[in-house]
Amino acid sequence: MIRFVHILLFLCLGLITIAQENELFISDKIALEESRNFLLKSNFIESQNNSLTDIVYQRMEWQVDPAIRYISGKVTSYFKSETELLNTIEFDLSDSLIVDSVFIRNNSAAFTHQNNKVEINLQESLLLNQLDSATIFYHGVPPTSGFGSFETSFHGTEFTPVLWTLSEPYGAMEWWPCKQSLADKIDSIDVIVKTPEQYKTASNGILVSEQVNDSTRTMHWKHRFPIATYLVAIAVTNYERYSDYLETENGDSIEILNYVYPEDLEDAKGKTPVTAEIMQLYQNLVGDYPFAAEKYGHAQFGWGGGMEHQTMSFMGSFGYGLIAHELAHQWFGDYITLGSWQDIWLNEGFATYLTGLSYENIETDWWPVWKQVYSDQVKQEPDGSVYVTDTTSVARIFSSRLSYAKGGYLLHMLRWVIGDDAFFQGLKNYFTDPKVANGFAYSEDVIKHFEQAADTSLTEFFNDWLYGEGFRFTPPVLNQLTKEKQ
Numbered sequence: 001m002i003r004f005v006h007i008l009l010f011l012c013l014g015l016i017t018i019a020q021e022n023e024l025f026i027s028d029k030i031a032l033e034e035s036r037n038f039l040l041k042s043n044f045i046e047s048q049n050n051s052l053t054d055i056v057y058q059r060m061e062w063q064v065d066p067a068i069r070y071i072s073g074k075v076t077s078y079f080k081s082e083t084e085l086l087n088t089i090e091f092d093l094s095d096s097l098i099v100d101s102v103f104i105r106n107n108s109a110a111f112t113h114q115n116n117k118v119e120i121n122l123q124e125s126l127l128l129n130q131l132d133s134a135t136i137f138y139h140g141v142p143p144t145s146g147f148g149s150f151e152t153s154f155h156g157t158e159f160t161p162v163l164w165t166l167s168e169p170y171g172a173m174e175w176w177p178c179k180q181s182l183a184d185k186i187d188s189i190d191v192i193v194k195t196p197e198q199y200k201t202a203s204n205g206i207l208v209s210e211q212v213n214d215s216t217r218t219m220h221w222k223h224r225f226p227i228a229t230y231l232v233a234i235a236v237t238n239y240e241r242y243s244d245y246l247e248t249e250n251g252d253s254i255e256i257l258n259y260v261y262p263e264d265l266e267d268a269k270g271k272t273p274v275t276a277e278i279m280q281l282y283q284n285l286v287g288d289y290p291f292a293a294e295k296y297g298h299a300q301f302g303w304g305g306g307m308e309h310q311t312m313s314f315m316g317s318f319g320y321g322l323i324a325h326e327l328a329h330q331w332f333g334d335y336i337t338l339g340s341w342q343d344i345w346l347n348e349g350f351a352t353y354l355t356g357l358s359y360e361n362i363e364t365d366w367w368p369v370w371k372q373v374y375s376d377q378v379k380q381e382p383d384g385s386v387y388v389t390d391t392t393s394v395a396r397i398f399s400s401r402l403s404y405a406k407g408g409y410l411l412h413m414l415r416w417v418i419g420d421d422a423f424f425q426g427l428k429n430y431f432t433d434p435k436v437a438n439g440f441a442y443s444e445d446v447i448k449h450f451e452q453a454a455d456t457s458l459t460e461f462f463n464d465w466l467y468g469e470g471f472r473f474t475p476p477v478l479n480q481l482t483k484e485k486q
């Protein structure tokens, strides 16, 4: 995720001739704090029951109209028991939404819905690894709690309605029954959305069908890669569509599918083609785009920044820096997701640094600027570690200074310490590690790969710069003599 403000620092650097939208400069400071204020008050704690089941598949069938803040539909979940005897299954769902009924294999099932949890009695207890499924029918108005997880707004001179979802970190339960977990990806999903005919729905994976009947349009998206709950997303408005392509060496191509507002179509068509060049660079530096069998894409939405929804990033605009950042997340954030919010730099520090690498290799005039701006930002305040010690503060988790800038700079320093060969080999080895591929990673996973590639211990480096505060700036204390002279 990235949220930025325009600041005038680049004026001081004499680079005003570069007229591109200046998106090097991120700030979560005020906006993010405000938009996620809710979490500060009620830190979500993952259910202890999460470990009892493994979600293997979910099929979401929704009906929405972007002109109305409302959702109805059904979600079918296939799950496996991870315990010897499973009698109930629990899903996270806001109490603001109403569960109409629950079915298990076509039989109505008893359930309770309280404290934002739906608990379903299984008709037959499940043994270890036994598979079952349940369908929850529900409807209601998603709460406006401040998450911004289900938003409606307008765009263009005609004030056309637009609806989008943004569930990171724990907003999915505000619009669909799910398992909010950083330990269990959904192995596969189908997203089927019915809207008034004039709207189109963007989502994860590939579009397998689109049907118009009786003034409604139903679009069916299919995604066959494991996906974290908070990366499931839809965006709905009167989109125009076009594709860019990255031609690959074996003669195939990867589609980069763009869903944009009609009034911004020409502007977007001029800006998005660079995505292919950046994707090629990341493939060279890190490894193949992990979802090449499906697609990559952008869907325009009304938020100020971007969000790396898997295979379909939601974009407030199409500046170079934002495109590079959200694309980088497909490797680090989506394919490899963080195992705990303490490790957020594995998402944001990596995406920040890959964006830096895209400047170093493609938009080279901006590389010195990237280094200067982030170095300055890191040193704006004297303290703070990259590793998050207080996960009750969402403002701290998404701190642009610590998780983005300092996390990115940590990687740049590490590259200097161990050299280019070991650094990029370690990065590649981490990306292809079967332990974290399509799963979750902790800081220790990446440290191990850099140590192996560099054939040295990096304990001191990471103690200083990840877990510790590293740089500490102490303002000079003027002695009495100096003061008198002044």
Ligand SMILES: [Zn+2]
Pocket: 001, 002, 325, 329, 347, 348, 351
């Ligand atoms: Zn990000």
